[in-house]
Amino acid sequence: MKPTVYDIAAEAGVSLATVDRVLNDRPGVRQPTRERVRAAIEKLGFVRDVAAANLAKSRVYPLTFILPNNDNSFMQALRAEVEAARLRGPTERTAISVVTVPAFDTEALVSALELPLAEKSAGIAVVAVDDSSVRRAVDRLEEEGIPVVTLVSDLAESRRTHFAGVDNEAAGRTAAGLMGRFLYGQEGAIAVVAGSLKVRDHRQRLDGFMAGLAADCPGLTVLPVLEGLDEPARVHGLVSELLKDRPDLLGLYSLGAGNRGLIRALAERQEKTRLPVVVHELTEHTRAALKDGLIDIVLNQDAGHEVRSAIRVLKARADGQGVIAAQERIRLDIFLKDNLP
Amino acid sequence: MKPTVYDIAAEAGVSLATVDRVLNDRPGVRQPTRERVRAAIEKLGFVRDVAAANLAKSRVYPLTFILPNNDNSFMQALRAEVEAARLRGPTERTAISVVTVPAFDTEALVSALELPLAEKSAGIAVVAVDDSSVRRAVDRLEEEGIPVVTLVSDLAESRRTHFAGVDNEAAGRTAAGLMGRFLYGQEGAIAVVAGSLKVRDHRQRLDGFMAGLAADCPGLTVLPVLEGLDEPARVHGLVSELLKDRPDLLGLYSLGAGNRGLIRALAERQEKTRLPVVVHELTEHTRAALKDGLIDIVLNQDAGHEVRSAIRVLKARADGQGVIAAQERIRLDIFLKDNLP
């Protein structure tokens, strides 16, 4: 039988009230008594029944998600997943509020983090913009005891509790590893399309890609990075031109969004020579292009996993509980047309 | 505020006892009254608080895991994960029993499924051997209302509730897709090493691999499959001989266990020509070989995820609850040296 608070009280020779005071860090217990209770807890291996405790407290976890208003498929999916989690709230004792802020707007993000709503939360999940003012705002929240989880995009050197997202540098290296193996022994140029190198995840992916290529593929060089601003039309223009100008191109790595434009450009391509293409984020469009053989690999992060993981971590942290680390690692999904879900 | 049983009683104009009888399918309520209560539940959007219900019932989920006594790294890891889950039992209201049976022993497996222990379980997870007698035993349990989840290896055409494992045919196709891209345009032979083609997962991986290769890689042929019985020494012998006899070999796909032997054979290899290698299951050895560049790709299934998913599904089924489908999909992990966890 699992020990209960009654067993602890009996073992320590104190009353239920005292056990409760110790368990919930309430004042009014002398140090020696505290120790006795702690010893009893230790000895009996007592673990508080979180479900019962939450029931007694009528606990709900008010969580705040701060999300950018980006218009690309991935962010849309992310917002949809947060909304789905919000609807599950009653069952999971969460009360999720969503704050949407303009994309890449540091000031707006900081304001959102300073909102009274945020400060009343049991935890905050935020798609971070890597900036010192944001870092300060996050650190302040953590200092006040409000756990912050960065979602999708991390905040370097900050006190945030956890990062629920993929390792973007590893993603870039992986893209390079695949590309290098696809083009084994060949010499020539590869093109990279990014959204904007001002965004941390894109920068990291690029760094990883360059490092991986430099380390393992001496024959391959990278053309100047094209910045498509994650806009399909712009990406289409850039890639069309590229394909026209460089018929000798060996491969293509798109590490940002707006791949709809890239796919269109590929479909319009005249040369029927081989052109390995690696892109990020599985969407309706990239999935279709994968099936059609226009692209070879999609690297993906599962928005649903990220959201659910963020919630689990925040709830656990709010209770001072631990998490199963392996379960909270967000994996880089690698999709070929053969293993699509 | 979330509606409670009291709200339902008030709304339906009946007593708490009647609501309880309806909710828990107890007899003694006339049809019209039942309907009224159901309508009230519907109208107020009542959802039973599972935590409170479990508390009241002092519910524990007695679960049984039936695992083979295979000695390879993957099965060891699987057993370790089940053990870890067993230790988490008190916190998660589960009481996990583990039954170990001789590997590939159909009769032993059927006996285990007929054990009184199994029949008293709230759910059973089993590494299935694909056999009609096993199927019958599983179907019988499902008919008696005991949910069965197949783990790692599925049972075709059976009534099992769920399969917690990867799609092995897709895994084989993926291996072919990668291999084909690595060897683009080349013509020659690829070798396949399996454990035993009597095992369903291995058979499926092979089928997927052959199909993928046939569809996309006209120039590549497959040598007769080597069966290493998942034993490192035997695999070492087979692969050493292969490498000696076929210096023109283009690639190697190992879809079973015992890769320690394969890695040793690769390390001893004399020719320094390129030889792309794809293997299954991330272990201490395959991880090291990946880092050293002896192998290129490791396809993996996460044993921890499989076990935790099986438990979630069984608990949910025991309560007649739904699951988040996307969360329970076991993904095929693709590891290069660049994205190792």
Place this chain on the structure above:
DNA sequence: TGGTTTTTGAGGTACGTAAATCAGAAAATG
């Protein structure tokens, strides 16, 4: 109609913990 059976209501206890109150004991203070 009377009697039987079925349905319903009322109320209580339990699960394991939180949180509050109040009284009494022990310790610290002057």
Place this chain on the structure above:
DNA sequence: CATTTTCTGATTTACGTACCTCAAAAACCA
């Protein structure tokens, strides 16, 4: 020593549901 302050114990209520008993009401049958 008296007094204040700080601890501790005892007890109660609550959270939302399950499950039990007993009595009352309603429906059914002959």
